[in-house]
Amino acid sequence: MNSILQLFQKTRRHSVSLCEPLEIEDYIPQPVDFASPPKWHLSHTTWFFEEMILKKFFENYEIFNPHFSFLFNSYYHTIGERAIRTERGTITRPTVKEVYEYRKYVEKYIEELLQKEVDLKLEELIILGINHEQQHQELLITDLKHTFSYNPIHPVYKENFNLTAQENEEEGWLKVPEGIYEIGFKGKGFHFDNEEGCHKIFLQEFEISKSLVTNKEFLEFMENGAYENFKFWLDEGWNWVTENNIKSPLYWKKINEKWFSYTLEGLKPIEPNHILTHISFYEAQAFATWKGLRLPTEFEWEVASNHLKWGKRWEWTYSAYLPYPNFKIAKGAVGEYNGKFMINQMVLRGSSTATPKGHERKTYRNFFHPKYRWQITGIRLAK
Structure with missing residues (x-):
């Protein structure tokens, strides 16, 4: 066979x-x-x-x-x-x-x-x-x-099937030197057309966190009143927060002064050391600003990826979803797969615990509008 x-x-x-x-x-x-x-x-x-x-x-x-x-x-x-x-x-x-x-x-x-x-x-x-x-x-x-x-009885999809109960394996910062780097897919093997157009970019020296933001860290952001303080938010993000009365990550609920999160195993207490998930770009950017840091660009992420442990969360980057040099939309229906969405979307890199094994690669360019957070998304900081 x-x-x-x-x-x-x-x-x-x-x-x-x-x-x-x-x-x-x-x-x-x-x-x-x-x-x-x-x-x-x-x-x-x-x-x-x-x-x-x-x-x-x-x-x-x-x-x-x-x-x-x-x-x-x-x-x-x-x-x-x-x-x-x-x-x-x-x-x-x-x-x-x-x-x-x-x-x-x-x-x-x-x-x-x-x-x-x-x-x-x-x-x-x-x-x-x-x-x-x-x-x-x-x-x-x-x-x-x-x-x-949406179901108030918090249904269980499957016991022992929790896609969001992971912790970081590393701490600290990875320093990446200034230089010219190649970005994009090259070689053999499957890839989407939005990864094509291997090209060189210049990066200033930067540092990227080896760990993703945890629930504990984000709780500090919440308890500091950051959801009520416009100065941390992009204007569009602040409008999203105020118009939708956003107070916490998706699926979080406060019951008797204690935070819980809906999971595929039902409602579970928030574990401080678990990696934060179900977060929008707006929230990721606001958290980074509150910390005095920033989100990495997709190019910084790709250059650093060989030295990072990734794959637990789709990671928001501060890169708009745009075509690489010489990108061409294929003829026919297949050409509608990626190219026509290259507006008003932000790039996410890596993969998540819901990504089928073998579907991930470091050049993969996922993309969503900044307000969406129902995917298993997280935050990695840079400086």
């Missing part, structure tokens, strides 16, 4: 395994527009393989259901009309049972394709589809947590 087929099968099994603890009622709700229900993630990742690969490479392929291209397209204008993103949770039909049948149907034909000789273009699309599904696996679990957090 070839390695791509094995990776495809492993990836598809992992999506299903993430849903094993769920009840049928858990597959559908969508309380916010930026997060999608598990049923949609299972369907959309399957749609990608059918739409991008089987329709083009499998002769006389018969689509599973003609309505699915409309229902489970995400943002691909090239492919056509799609269901409104904010209404994904209203799609009660097809049923969960039919979605799993859809997955098996598409898998059967992809596996048939992979049993034959695979040309380079097909291989690249299959690998892209695998990485696309890995991205959605992380979104599936973080979206699900966000949905569960």
Whole structure:
């Protein structure tokens, strides 16, 4: 069995395994527009393989259901009309049972394709589809947590499954000398197009923390009244704080003068030495300012990454999500994957405890709007 087929099968099994603890009622709700229900993630990742690969490479392929291209397209204008993103949770039909049948149907034909000789273009699309599904696996679990957090009984997704109960392994500062450094992906192996355009940059000497900010450190920021003091915040961040009455990180609750956090194991007391998580860029920047420090740029982070222990949190950087030199948007639907989002987003580096193993690399450029914090995000400081 070839390695791509094995990776495809492993990836598809992992999506299903993430849903094993769920009840049928858990597959559908969508309380916010930026997060999608598990049923949609299972369907959309399957749609990608059918739409991008089987329709083009499998002769006389018969689509599973003609309505699915409309229902489970995400943002691909090239492919056509799609269901409104904010209404994904209203799609009660097809049923969960039919979605799993859809997955098996598409898998059967992809596996048939992979049993034959695979040309380079097909291989690249299959690998892209695998990485696309890995991205959605992380979104599936973080979206699900966000949905569960609305439930006042604090449901348990799975015992002994806490993605946020980690501590730092190192302390101190790493000094990086002034110099010219190469940034971006080079060599062989999968990478997204936004990592291409390997180029040189000049960096002044800087220091970057070997540890991430902990709950204890952020509690000091809160107790110092920083959420009520505009001077630490960017104007847009201060508007976000005041308009949304933000007083603490996402999922934190104060009960009888004690702080708790909702986790996938239910409501748990805040552990001071655990690494802070579920934080927005606005909060990360304000905390850094309060400390008299700053966030690293994505270039500083990448240069320092070989000497840091990373992978527990997506780490906010003070870099806007912009194209590297000579970046070009690919033709067709695949070209809509990254390039069109290069505005009003900030770059996060590293990976998190929800990132599928093997999906991380030091050149990976994740990106979100500064207000979002439902992903497993954290803060690393620089000076």
